[in-house]
Amino acid sequence: MLTVLAVGPQVLVQDRGRIGYAHLGVPRAGALDAPAADLGNRLVGNDPDAAVLEILLGGLSVRAERACWVSVTGAASPVTVDGVAAAHGEAVRLRAGAVLALGRPVAGTRSYLAVGGGIDIAPVLGSRSTDTLAGIGPAPVAVGDRLPVGADSGVPAALDTPRPPLRGAIRVLPGPHREWFGADVLDRLAGAGWRVAAASNRVGLRLEGGTLARIAGELPSEGTVLGAVQVPPDGRPVVLLADHGSTGGYPVAGVVHADDLWQLAQARPGERVTLRALPPASG
């Protein structure tokens, strides 16, 4: 059991998300920086589908009601245990009663707290994730919450922590609606100087600093995918993130490569986003 003593702007329970319900209008949800959540689970010896806490811009403080292994990954928040600095990106042992606190990260936006045994709240439609669009799953974590933790799987095995992936240009694959934009749409996306807009959230990352010309009109509703670059009539692209609606009516200029989505999860408002066009996949 973890008792929540303080929260920052947003703390959510997340796992790998809700698969198989998009046709009923259910967003997938799940950790926005999935590789960071995966790493955290591996560090404490969890299965990859264990639930973790996703912490936006630090500010979380929790008390361990029994001894447990934890790890903090993702955005490099300063970590303390009972006021003493502790490691980021490593398994850390908390004794019963210890208080773990996360400061504001110097770079990036989302940190992940994994705990041995996982956050063991009841799943809804096969997932413990909070979906912020439709409100499926647990409420956001609040002060005073007592979060159940699953059975510890013992002392975690030593783990060769991979070097953090290098940040770089975000690769974009062709989308399904080239005729709405013209054949050179990916090159135009890649050639513009985009910045992250302040209105970005788990539903979508909004790009500003330019517009992408498209023909006017309305698209009949159709299914949408994670990473789709939707372009509303105002020409300002929105990259769909984990809590996006399962259908949409805006044409899609391209799709962000799945391996690069974590960078968008960590991008701060005002930061530059450089896109790179990828040729169509075969098949």
Added chain:
Amino acid sequence: MSLPLRRYGERAALAEVDSAVQAAELAEWARVAARSGRLHVDEIVPAAATVLFDGVDVGRLRALLGGWRPRSATVAGAFVEVPVRFDGPDLADVARRWRVSEDEVVGRLTSYELMSAFCGFAPGFAYLAGLPEELAVPRLSSPREWVEPGSVGLAGSWCGIYPSASPGGWRIVGHTEMVLWDVDREPPALLAPGTRVVLRPC
């Protein structure tokens, strides 16, 4: 006949079909293929004129879809009768647009068997097909900020029922007490794609 297939990034594709009803049929057909292990896919999402296949090997999907023909599958979904109190704020407006009395609007809306073609907008919000095109009405020019759960609305030739409170631009003709969305029910959506629906006045 090969179905037009649009690539949607690396692991997804949109199959283009003629209508929402055909999309529901193709989705049902593909779901049977997935259940029998002939298709590995995370999501099959029918919509107005497409079916999205997400988390799929697009080459294999293309090969499988070569075996599909229109009416390969008939959607034999559950049948649900929805009791509706026809007292919505836009009932009079719809009557004017249809040039009939309010009673006649109710008479027409309850005379068609509708089909849930797809869900979208919100969990369990079903787009119900089956109203004739000449009864199409435009969305409200300015959406309401709050539509109460169970509100029965019209937009284009679609009929829809709001499962939860939300903003909304559909013209509201009535209200039902039925629970459209319940995560503790399987399936959680009362009107999952393929469900046949009749509105009944109450």
